[in-house]
Amino acid sequence: MIEVDNIxxxxxxxxxxxxxxCVFEQGKINLIxxxxxxxxxxxxxxxxxLFEVDKGRVLYDGRNFSEMSFGERKPIRQEIGMxxxxxxxxxxxxxxxxxxxxxxxxxxxxxxxxxDRANFCLQRVNLENVNKLLPSAISGGMKKRVAIARAIAMxxxxxxxxxxxSGLDPKTSILIDELIKEITEEYNxxxxxxxxxxxxxxxxGEKIIFIYKGKKYWEGSSDDIMHSQNxxxxxxxxxxxxxxxxxxxx
Amino acid sequence: MFIKSLFYKPExxxxxxxxxxxxxxxxxxxxxxxxxLTSAFMGAVITIQSAYNLVNPMVPxxxxxxxxxxxxxxxxxxxxxxxxLAGKVGSNIASEIGTMRVTEQIDALEIMGINSSGYLVLPKxxxxxxxxxxxxxxxxxxxxxxGWIAGDLSGVVPSADYLKGLQNQFLPFNVxxxxxxxxxxxxxxxxxxxxxxxxxxxxxxEVGQSSTKGVVNSSILILIFDYILTQLILx
Numbered sequence: 177m178i179e180v181d182n183i184x185x186x187x188x189x190x191x192x193x194x195x196x197x198c199v200f201e202q203g204k205i206n207l208i209x210x211x212x213x214x215x216x217x218x219x220x221x222x223x224x225x226l227f228e229v230d231k232g233r234v235l236y237d238g239r240n241f242s243e244m245s246f247g248e249r250k251p252i253r254q255e256i257g258m259x260x261x262x263x264x265x266x267x268x269x270x271x272x273x274x275x276x277x278x279x280x281x282x283x284x285x286x287x288x289x290x291x292d293r294a295n296f297c298l299q300r301v302n303l304e305n306v307n308k309l310l311p312s313a314i315s316g317g318m319k320k321r322v323a324i325a326r327a328i329a330m331x332x333x334x335x336x337x338x339x340x341x342s343g344l345d346p347k348t349s350i351l352i353d354e355l356i357k358e359i360t361e362e363y364n365x366x367x368x369x370x371x372x373x374x375x376x377x378x379x380x381g382e383k384i385i386f387i388y389k390g391k392k393y394w395e396g397s398s399d400d401i402m403h404s405q406n407x408x409x410x411x412x413x414x415x416x417x418x419x420x421x422x423x424x425x426x
Numbered sequence: 427m428f429i430k431s432l433f434y435k436p437e438x439x440x441x442x443x444x445x446x447x448x449x450x451x452x453x454x455x456x457x458x459x460x461x462x463l464t465s466a467f468m469g470a471v472i473t474i475q476s477a478y479n480l481v482n483p484m485v486p487x488x489x490x491x492x493x494x495x496x497x498x499x500x501x502x503x504x505x506x507x508x509x510x511l512a513g514k515v516g517s518n519i520a521s522e523i524g525t526m527r528v529t530e531q532i533d534a535l536e537i538m539g540i541n542s543s544g545y546l547v548l549p550k551x552x553x554x555x556x557x558x559x560x561x562x563x564x565x566x567x568x569x570x571x572x573g574w575i576a577g578d579l580s581g582v583v584p585s586a587d588y589l590k591g592l593q594n595q596f597l598p599f600n601v602x603x604x605x606x607x608x609x610x611x612x613x614x615x616x617x618x619x620x621x622x623x624x625x626x627x628x629x630x631x632e633v634g635q636s637s638t639k640g641v642v643n644s645s646i647l648i649l650i651f652d653y654i655l656t657q658l659i660l661x
Contacts, residue, residue, distance in 0.1 A: 264534040
């Protein structure tokens, strides 16, 4: 479980996050939704420590991450897996080397053990015979799956996904969503997804936090969205004709 | 702060050592052909120009060998070759690290708990400090040889005179001085572009700008430190 307690962040004079508090529950898929430029990526980066918060704190299972030094954060960071928007695979390493990279850095596994673990993780994301390929030789969807394989290689307790479906076709998007859901349930991890893909929201979102103008405007489940009277949330979620039709039908 | 961040305890020492060797191959072996070509022509031009300028009958022809040797050892090999490497290696480092920044690969390292600046930059600096003196010595040998061949082939300085000049009034300290300069310049051509690459913000355009800034600033610093070191050590 990750607790975000009253955090604020500003860049220069611009307040990007203002007194945001929320709880990301273990074993559930927690979604952060909101329009572009509303602060959801900054919120995620504050939670993982890529940005330092100006005020407030972030607690990982009770451990105050915000007040820790770089060295003190290391054990928690090794419990974090993250899927970046573009995959963020290391260009100079093969698919297998990308997956085994955290294992090489933080474990004393033998080469054979690391290879076995990489094969297991790659099979888990339905990838085979790509071990020796460079990231430039695989498709966008495959890159995302390799990034998931790398994220789960260290058996993380917390999985962060920054817009996992961006730039993917609908079929691959659904595949990625299902993978994340399966992995979350299988390993009972705390998963946080930053998205504005409504298909993801409705199909796998268990706890949803809506960020608007740097503040938490709404919190609930995917079912609650259908009945919400929050104007800003409705304007965002039911912006398309198709989603409006879904709500009317519902 | 950037330099300080390089020296946190490495996550795994063996991986850093492997990185240093990989960078030594990239920086040193990968630059050898360019260094060899530049040095050979540089030596040839210095020899022919020196012979052209030494027209006083009081000055013996073998003095061309002394001028070529000392110019190459003291100035041309350590400074000009490091300026050439600042262009080749510097732009490579700045664009590589800059691209890693804008494609979130550096964030990925940070999330894993890896000191990204230490992992990406420190091996490059150590590798350059180790391999650049070797490259510069190779450059000196090729430069002096290039001068010998050019002088002999053009008939401007006969081999016997050139070789006599090379062996005359040789000061071993000149090589030490050249090595001191090379180590300082090696630090500059890796750390300055790495700094610009590491703090790149934006996209492809900014990566290009970081690369340019890295090369320009490291070249300027090389010239400034060339003067400072010469003043401090030789004056």
